[in-house]
Amino acid sequence: MSVAVETFGFFSSALGLLMLGVTLANSYWRVSTVHGNVITTNTIFENLWYSCATDSLGVSNCWDFPSMLALSGYIQACRALMITAILLGSLGLLLGMVGLRCTNVGNVDLPRKAKIAAIAGALHILAGTCGMVAISWYANNITSDFFNPQYVGTKYELGPALYLGWSASLLSLLGGICLCSACCCAAKENQPIRIQLPYKASSVVVPPNTSEEGDSSFGKYGKNAYV
Template sequence: MGRIAKEVAGQTLCFIGFVGICICCGIPMWRVTTYIGANIVTGQIVWDGLWMNCVMQSTGQMQCKIQDSIMNLTQDLQVARALVIISILIGFMGMLLTFIGGQCSSCLKNESSMAKVLILGGILCIVAGVLLLIPVCWSAAYTISDYVSVTTIQTQKRELGASIYVGWGASAFLLFGGIILCTSCPPRENIYPQYPGMYPYQGPVYGHQYAPSTVYKPYHPPVAYTPAPRQYL
């Protein structure tokens, strides 16, 4: 798989995961319960969410109540509020950085800087996935333990809602997308940086014989001058 294909695949997975975080935060279906009393008219479906609780009657009427105080929530949902909001913010920053550092954008010209920005965006997406996975798993464990408890009234028992499954899927998309982005383009640094007036050291080359550019003659010492004898007539 080419570099651009891996970047597009990672960005697509991270975008799907980011949309999943928003859905998980918005819909009030972290816990769902369905119970029917002695009369069929008393059948109700109760949804518990981070921001509101909804009750749907068997007649089709729905009533929702916004959670005015965070203290009315259970401990797992209180933590989920904070972590999900932080996950949305970090995921948005990660998505923004992945588009800035991608090959398809022209925001950055240096290839090394683009790779570093893209890897940073992938790391932020991984962090967002982990932050979403913590409250989702905690809420699922709390719901299951409360359901199997013998002290819980039958009409108050809750089951896992759609937000839990959406949260698990969004976390998986963010984790896989972030990993793909982090491994798509590692930055390549120059081992010998070039500076003005400086050149990298070139070691000896073996196995090649180069002809010298200039042929040097052997050195001969100067000969002493001896004057020839004069001849007289």
């Protein structure tokens, strides 16, 4: 059963890592809202790297953010967190290939495989946490600007990339937890069972010395018996 849980955790974390990469490259992190606009001439959508505008004819024009230092602090932090999540997930995926009990990479013994898989699970948990923090932080800034009546800039709504990122983070967390739990169960199963038998002192039986008995038999009779 633990092997199935371990395999499920590995594939869940691998799918989560793939979805995190798709989320980072997705253009629709936030989309301009049509709430309160009578006539909408264009739609603006942005991610962590660039901003795009689509006119009424469906033509899109994109431009990169001019300077990283000119960006808001939360965008820089979200960039760092997402890149860290992908790096941690990639490292966890490589270690998971070695640590799975159904694979044979490097002829690693089972106790060491359990430790490697547990480390891989911890890395996936960290990756999912970083992704969850980055996406939730980005979404919080969108909602705070949207419901702020004093905000005069362009208001945005949550884009589909955020929902994809939340799902990816949950898959990474679930996969990491399954890997860690399966490895803990496997470590308990692989422990050698020591059966303590009751101690009993060994008895040594000394065989009778026939030669001595034969020699001592002469002393049982008197001298006249041999005449």
